[in-house]
Each structure stands twice: as C-alpha cells, then as structure tokens.
Amino acid sequence: MGWAYYALQVMAGAFALFLGFMFLLVLVFYVIDSRQAGDAIRRNYPVIGRFRGVFTQLGEFFRQYFFAMDREEMPFNRAQRNWVYNASAAKGNTVAFGSTRNLNIPGTPIFMNAVFPPLDDQYASTEPMVIGPHCREPYLAPSIFNISGMSYGAISKPAVRALTRGAKRAGIWLNTGEGGLSPYHLEGGCDIVFQIGTAKFGVRDVAGGLSDDKLREVSAHPEVKMFEIKLSQGAKPGKGGILPAAKIDQEVARIRGVPMGQDAISPNRHKEVDDFGDLLDLVAHIREVTGKPVGIKSCIGSADPWFELFKEIKKRGEESAPDFIAVDGGEGGTGAAPMPLIDLVGLPLREALIRMVDLRDLAGLHERIRIVASGKLVAPGDVAWAICLGADFVTSARGFMFSLGCIQALKCNKNTCPTGVTTHQPHLQQGLVVEEKEKRVAAYAKSVIQEIETIAHSVGVAEPREMRRRHMRIVKDDGTSVQMNEIFPSVNLAEHGLARARGHKQFELALQRLDEV
Structure with missing residues (x-):
C-alpha cells in the first residue's frame, strides 16, 4: 500500500507540474498574441485565434477524406486518384451498379460505340510511330x-x-x-x-x-x-x-x-x-x-x-x-x-x-x-x-x-x-x-x-x-450532345484533300494566312 500511495503522489505531482507548465505556456502565448500587430484574429482572441491557422492547414488534408464528394476536388478528385491507384496496383478498375460521373456537365466527352465493332480477336493494338524521319537517328x-x-x-x-x-x-x-x-x-x-x-x-x-x-x-x-x-x-x-x-x-x-x-x-x-x-x-x-x-x-x-x-x-x-x-x-x-x-x-x-x-x-x-x-x-x-x-x-x-x-x-x-x-x-x-x-x-x-x-x-x-473527332460527342450547355467534328471539323489534307478545307470558311481564311509567304 505504501508504494502505491507514493506512486499516486508522484503522479499527482507530475500532473500538477504539467498543468502549471501548460498554464505558463498559455500565458506566454496570450501575451505574444495580444501584443502582436500582424494578425487581427490572434490579437482580438489570443491563444484561441491560433486554432484558425491550425484548422486551415489541416483542412486541405481532411477535406479529401471526410467532406468532398468523389468528383468534387481540384485539381484532381478522389475518383481520378483512386482510378490511378487501382491501376497502379494492377487491381483492375471494374465498378458495380453504375457510373458516378455526371454526363450532363458541358464539355463531357462521350465516345460513340460502333454498331458492329471488331471481334475480340481483332483487338485494337497500338502501333509504333516514327518521329523525325529526316534525322540521322529517327525514333x-x-x-x-x-x-x-x-x-x-x-x-x-x-x-x-x-x-x-x-x-x-x-x-x-x-x-x-x-x-x-x-x-x-x-x-x-x-x-x-x-x-x-x-x-x-x-x-x-x-x-x-x-x-x-x-x-x-x-x-x-x-x-x-x-x-x-x-x-x-x-x-x-x-x-x-x-x-x-x-x-x-x-x-x-x-x-x-x-x-x-x-x-x-x-x-x-x-x-x-x-x-x-x-x-x-x-x-x-x-x-x-x-x-x-x-x-x-x-x-x-x-x-x-x-x-x-x-x-x-x-x-x-x-x-x-x-x-x-x-x-x-x-x-x-x-x-x-x-x-x-x-x-x-x-x-x-x-x-x-x-x-x-x-x-x-x-x-x-x-x-x-x-x-x-x-x-x-x-x-x-x-x-x-x-x-x-x-x-x-x-x-x-x-x-x-x-x-x-x-x-x-x-x-x-x-x-x-x-x-x-x-x-x-x-x-x-x-x-x-x-x-x-x-x-x-x-x-x-x-x-x-x-x-x-x-x-x-x-x-x-x-x-x-x-480515332477521329467523329467518334466522339461533346455535351453542350443544355445537356444534349453533338459530334465533335460538327463543332470542330477535322481538316487533315492528307486524308480529306484541299477541297474539304476550302469548303469551310474558317479554314479558307486560315489557308489564306498560311499562303501569305
């Protein structure tokens, strides 16, 4: 019993010392905050005003976990980050029940699936492409x-x-x-x-x-x-x-x-x-x-x-x-x-x-x-x-x-x-x-x-x-979509020829500017 009583006394003394230290620390912060001139909140609310800065700094960490929805954050939202995390872990990115993406937001792309796409054994694989054909060492x-x-x-x-x-x-x-x-x-x-x-x-x-x-x-x-x-x-x-x-x-x-x-x-x-x-x-x-x-x-x-x-x-x-x-x-x-x-x-x-x-x-x-x-x-x-x-x-x-x-x-x-x-x-x-x-x-x-x-x-x-612009639709302000090539017609002269470019006023003017040599 004597040792237990002695231990309690030591603990009580340590706790009192801790309280005294905290009181002294608060007093020091109170004096500093009330006399400084750079921060009006800390001057008017000494010590307590410091929590505003703490919460502001911590907010950017907690928002992404507790408050922001999956597609709300900037510059990248949780849905984007999680897709990359899952892909990086080779977990696969199949999802259940339905998309959480709002398809009515203006500018949202919608790819146009083919009625009769290639069979699975005709998979669309990426081919290498030459860069710098006139160099001594093309890539x-x-x-x-x-x-x-x-x-x-x-x-x-x-x-x-x-x-x-x-x-x-x-x-x-x-x-x-x-x-x-x-x-x-x-x-x-x-x-x-x-x-x-x-x-x-x-x-x-x-x-x-x-x-x-x-x-x-x-x-x-x-x-x-x-x-x-x-x-x-x-x-x-x-x-x-x-x-x-x-x-x-x-x-x-x-x-x-x-x-x-x-x-x-x-x-x-x-x-x-x-x-x-x-x-x-x-x-x-x-x-x-x-x-x-x-x-x-x-x-x-x-x-x-x-x-x-x-x-x-x-x-x-x-x-x-x-x-x-x-x-x-x-x-x-x-x-x-x-x-x-x-x-x-x-x-x-x-x-x-x-x-x-x-x-x-x-x-x-x-x-x-x-x-x-x-x-x-x-x-x-x-x-x-x-x-x-x-x-x-x-x-x-x-x-x-x-x-x-x-x-x-x-x-x-x-x-x-x-x-x-x-x-x-x-x-x-x-x-x-x-x-x-x-x-x-x-x-x-x-x-x-x-x-x-x-x-x-x-x-x-x-x-x-x-893939071309005609394979994609873009959501307009009213929520409906339009093919991208109707908004921005493609003018690949190698593919469509000069006549196609001449058929669009905007490209006609652009060609005239390029011809002014």
Whole structure:
C-alpha cells in the first residue's frame, strides 16, 4: 500500500507540474498574441485565434477524406486518384451498379460505340510511330502514352529511379524535365526525351549558353532518343522554372550547373530566340549536332502567332520543321508557380490542342510533325479524348506521380512531401521504395494503354490513332450532345484533300494566312 500511495503522489505531482507548465505556456502565448500587430484574429482572441491557422492547414488534408464528394476536388478528385491507384496496383478498375460521373456537365466527352465493332480477336493494338524521319537517328516511338517532364531536383532521387525503371518495364519514354540528365534517369535503361529549358541545365556552358560539347555528351547515351526545346509550360507560361534553394543539394547543383543556396530560376524564354526563324535555326542546330529528333514544347495563348511558324516552315521546306510539338494546356501542373499564372494564363488543352492540330494539318504537315498532348490527362478517357482531337502521343506527369504514391498533399514546393515524391529529406524519401513503386509505374502505364485500346475497339477502329473527332460527342450547355467534328471539323489534307478545307470558311481564311509567304 505504501508504494502505491507514493506512486499516486508522484503522479499527482507530475500532473500538477504539467498543468502549471501548460498554464505558463498559455500565458506566454496570450501575451505574444495580444501584443502582436500582424494578425487581427490572434490579437482580438489570443491563444484561441491560433486554432484558425491550425484548422486551415489541416483542412486541405481532411477535406479529401471526410467532406468532398468523389468528383468534387481540384485539381484532381478522389475518383481520378483512386482510378490511378487501382491501376497502379494492377487491381483492375471494374465498378458495380453504375457510373458516378455526371454526363450532363458541358464539355463531357462521350465516345460513340460502333454498331458492329471488331471481334475480340481483332483487338485494337497500338502501333509504333516514327518521329523525325529526316534525322540521322529517327525514333520509332513504341508507346502512345508516356511520362511528361519532371526534373530531378523537383522530384526526388527514388522517384526518378522508380519512374525510369517502370518506364523500361512498360516500354514508354521518360521526359527528363528541364533539370538535366542525372545518373538515375539512365539507371533503368528506358527511352529518354532530354528537355532543354531556357536555362540550358545540363547542356550549358559557363556563361549559361548552349554547349555543343555537352549536347554531344548527352546525345552519346543510347537511351536519349529525342530533344525537346521548352518554350513554356501550362502552369506558368511567360515565366521560367523555379527550383527553391531548399531543394538544391550538391548533386542537383552539379547536374544543373547552379550554385548552392540560391533558387534555380530559368529565364522566361530562350535569350537567343527572338522569333520563329530563330527557333527553327535552334531546332536545326541541335538536330545537326545530335543527329536525333528535336521538338518544341509550349503552352498556347492564341493560334494567331503560330501561323508565322508554319509560314516559316513553308518558306524553308518541311525538313526544317520541328519533329514534334508538345502542346501543354493551361491546366498543367508544376512544383512551384505564381497563382495568377496557374489560374489565369494560357489556353486549356481542349482549345489549344485543336488549334495546333488544325494548323499543322492545314499546312500539310500531318505526317511530318507529331503532336504530343499534355495537361491533366491521367485516365484512359482523357487520353482517348486527346487522340480523337488529333494528338499522336499523350504524356502525363501527375498521373505518374499518383502511381508513385502521391496523395495530392500540395507540398511540392515545400520540400516536405509526405510520400517522398518531391522532397530531398532522407527520412521522407525512405517511404518511397523503388523496387515496389517501379512496378506500380509500369502497371499504371500498361493499364492506361490497354483501356485506350479498349475504347478504340469499342468505337470500331483497328488502332487508337485511327480515332477521329467523329467518334466522339461533346455535351453542350443544355445537356444534349453533338459530334465533335460538327463543332470542330477535322481538316487533315492528307486524308480529306484541299477541297474539304476550302469548303469551310474558317479554314479558307486560315489557308489564306498560311499562303501569305
């Protein structure tokens, strides 16, 4: 009994000490809050007002679990994320009872199934496609769905390793992003698209200009199949990339060629490119030095300026054309960008893609320039929609981030990503096990491709790229739908001939502008 009584006394003393400490802590916070001038809520309601900030921070985590419906959240909702999670785990994505998607929302695509589709043994399989037929080393791209640009530095070492290994398993390409080529990109042996950003990370000389010697070094890797000149991206058009100093360690600094302790900021455009003539000169130079296909990536604000590109190509000849054009929608994502640019600048992909495809086709370059679509395309329906509009390839970044385990914590720019995808903190990176995540990356890619082929099979074509705008309907404002080709008639001169283009006033005017050379 004596020992029990003594233990109770000790516990009571400890509890009293704890209460005293808490009272002192509250008193200190009360004095601080009541005297500070920066926050009116904390000044008027000392201590209690602090909970507003706590709840605001926690709200973004709890909403997706307790309050938001399956298709309510932005930028990606629970239904989209769960589809990717299930596909990545190779669980299959069959559902019961019926769709939860509201088919009356304007802009919703509806694919038109064929009355007599091909039999099951006539399955619509994706065929490889040549990019850069005039290059010394053309690229026979095997996959219609690939990984979009994510820089090492913006994403972590284990994330890059898992992506490159998974890409190899799935037979798809991986875009390096503008952060240069790291050893981890090469580790998996997948096909690589090297992105050249405005700061020329990875291929820059001491003055920040383009280095031919480093271009040759990069091109010497057999894994590097193509080069992409990044003009702009959808999340921050008109502004260069931003890698916060907190995410730059010695290795990232060495690969990029930037100093430690400073944000790595790319210029808002290539300094040596003042017009489309300069751009074609740069494309030709890189293609000559490397011998490999060279394309461009851009977010589009309007189709008007791009007439000049195709007029310049017409003057020089089709061999001068970029081998591909990657169209990034204004809804594209990134690790760090000003909110006004993310929210307000750049055409969404549903408008930008159509404009670029039609310009290419009116210029008679359908077989010369490949179109790559990018911007919130994570599910098979999204990819099939882009193919119907005229894209030859689709790339996704955030879809593959979800396959790595991303939970949309919105901490990409804080170096505190809880899943290890976008952080360089070792204790957080340990959660991303490369050997497991590479399987998920591959499974996700294969699932998307398989389901695209399923949609193509349903609409009655033998290969996904044979899908056209006439195979899809779009829901209008009144809830009814109309065939996409009635709103945006396709003008592929190779397929329909010049007479079809001449039959539409909008294309007649566009052809006149292209003829003004």
